[in-house]
Amino acid sequence: MAPSFSGASTGAPTGPPTSMPAAVPRPAPRGWTQGPTPxxxxxxxxxxxxxxxxxxxxxxxxxxxGLTPGHGSEPGESRQYQPGDDVRRIDWNVTARTNETFVREQIAxxxxxxxxxxxxxxxxxxxxxxxxxxxxxxxxxxxxxxxxxxxxxxxxxxxxxxxxxxxxxxxxxxxxxxxxxxxxxxxxxxxxxxxxxxxxxxxxxxxxxxxxxxxxxxxxxxxxxxxxxxxxxxxxxxxxxxxxxxxxxxxxxxxxxxxxxxxxxxxxxxxxxxxxxxxxxxxxxxxxxxxxxxxxxxxxxxxxxxxxxxxxxxxxxxxxxxxxxxxxxxxxxxx
CATH class of the missing domain: 3.40.50.410 (von Willebrand factor, type A domain)
Incomplete structure (x- = not known):
């Protein structure tokens, strides 16, 4: 939260105090760092x-x-169900269209x-x-x-x-x-x-x-x-x-x-x-x-x-x- 000047009518500030003077000159334009690391x-x-x-x-x-644990988070291709597959990964849309059980693969x-x-x-x-x-x-x-x-x-x-x-x-x-x-x-x-x-x-x-x-x-x-x-x-x-x-x-x-x-x-x-x-x-x-x-x-x-x-x-x-x-x-x- 930065200091704001549209605060409450009590005159209370809505941001932190800082010791930075108001008349700091604007620095010369500079882009993002390029080249070797200092x-x-x-x-x-x-x-x-x-x-x-x-x-x-x-x-x-x-x-x-990683930061997102589990078997996978990105849906992949569908394939026919095989014994031992996790039933929670059944692709019901494809199953309904084909009258055969399909599961959705997931990318790890x-x-x-x-x-x-x-x-x-x-x-x-x-x-x-x-x-x-x-x-x-x-x-x-x-x-x-x-x-x-x-x-x-x-x-x-x-x-x-x-x-x-x-x-x-x-x-x-x-x-x-x-x-x-x-x-x-x-x-x-x-x-x-x-x-x-x-x-x-x-x-x-x-x-x-x-x-x-x-x-x-x-x-x-x-x-x-x-x-x-x-x-x-x-x-x-x-x-x-x-x-x-x-x-x-x-x-x-x-x-x-x-x-x-x-x-x-x-x-x-x-x-x-x-x-x-x-x-x-x-x-x-x-x-x-x-x-x-x-x-x-x-x-x-x-x-x-x-x-x-x-x-x-x-x-x-x-x-x-x-x-x-x-x-x-x-x-x-x-x-």
Whole structure:
């Protein structure tokens, strides 16, 4: 959630305070990172990969551990039923037309096509803990990416920095994950260029990914223009939404006079944060969070809420473990 200036009539802010001055000059235009990975970024990515891999190896076992467990998620060709086939996979449409029993083959999850949609816009540069939202988003993307790579899935990415959208075509292997993370580590400047075009990124995935697959969306999900595109994407694909937040976006202490700056638009406002304003701020922030979660639920997305103050890797691993238990107990693909 970025600072907004259309808040309640009480004058309460609807976003986090930041120390960024209002008169920051606009940086020179720069595109997405190209060429070899800088040494400092490469070292950071190696450390991140090592940390994630050690944690995953400690809690996840097996040769094909992806994010969507089960026998398969992509319908394949139909064939005649043979003794021993799972009756839950009977293709009733073909059976009715032919008067013979047919079952629907399924493509294994390790052949799943996965996409990452990651928001690294200006509003993601806010943080009051050890990491900011952009760093937490990159860590979440790395976890999803390396989980995908373990199962030999192909992984593509659509990266969003304000109005700029960058598409990376799907490829298999850890080198693809590292390439995506390198682009995430050095996105083009997005300050004062407007809100993230998350809706456009989701529509881009829908246009490119014609085969049913898996889409993970990592963003702070500011605004509501992403709800309909996410719903359209969810019709064909399994959706995992990872909203990123910071504690100060939900509550701000009564610290007196502060200046709030919207990094997406550059608009600023001074406000005196009193106990009354603090209460109203928390109410508006809670309402915004509920609207965001309601929009995600309408899109039938699985949701993992991450905070800059929490154990992001533990939250993702717990989600994966929980879905695997549900798949084993239920005997069906979890939605």
């Amino acid at each position: 040494d400092t970024v490469a070292e950071h990515l190696r450390s991140l990969e090592l940390m994630i891999t050690r944690r995953l190896d400690g809690v996840l076992h097996g040769n094909h551990q 999850d390790r052949d799943l096509l996965a996409w990452l949609v990651v928001d690294v816009s200006a509003t993601m540069n806010f943080g009051t803990e050890a990491n900011d939202k952009a760093q937490t988003a990159m860590a979440a993307a790395a976890t999803v990416g390396f989980l995908t790579a373990r199962a030999q899935n192909r992984l593509g990415a659509v990266l969003v920095a304000g109005p700029r959208i960058h598409v990376m075509q799907p490829r298999a292997g850890k080198n693809q994950v590292r390439a995506i993370l390198t682009s995430l580590a050095s996105p083009p400047p997005a300050e004062r260029l407007g809100r993230a075009d998350l809706a456009g990124a989701l529509d881009r995935v829908g246009a490119i990914a014609t085969r049913r697959g898996f889409v993970a969306v990592v963003s702070d999900f500011a605004g509501d223009d992403w709800i309909e595109p996410l719903g359209r994407t969810g019709i064909r694909h399994e959706i995992l939404a990872i909203p990123i937040s910071d504690p100060r976006e939900l509550d701000v202490p009564p610290i007196g006079l502060v200046e709030l700056v919207d990094p997406a638009t550059g608009r600023s406002r001074e406000i005196r944060v009193t106990a009354r304003v603090q209460r109203r701020y928390a109410e508006v922030a809670a309402e915004e969070r509920e609207r965001r979660l309601a929009g995600l639920r309408r899109s039938h997305a699985e949701v993992i809420e991450l905070s800059t103050a929490d154990d992001w890797l533990g939250s993702i691993v717990q989600h994966v473990q929980r879905k695997r238990v549900q798949a084993v107990r239920g005997g069906v693909m979890p939605r």
